[in-house]
Amino acid sequence: MAMFIRVDIEDDVVRKTPGLAKKLVEVCPVNIFKLGSAEGTAETVEENVDECTLCDLCMQASPEGVRVVKLYES
């Protein structure tokens, strides 16, 4: 069974929270986050998004800055 998800990053929230972008990169066990080109931002690594384990660590790191949206299961 595959889970298809989308990861939304609230740039404003991430940018305003010192160290958060780096923390997101560190917490995700499957490297879905990378540092963005602008200082203090994070981006998703599209080719890794389908590896998401729904571990919730990113949303625990920033409940307002990150949302993992389940699209559908197959």
Ligand code: SF4
């Ligand atoms: S839920 Fe876990 S695996 Fe999925 S993006 Fe967040 S930290 Fe990464």
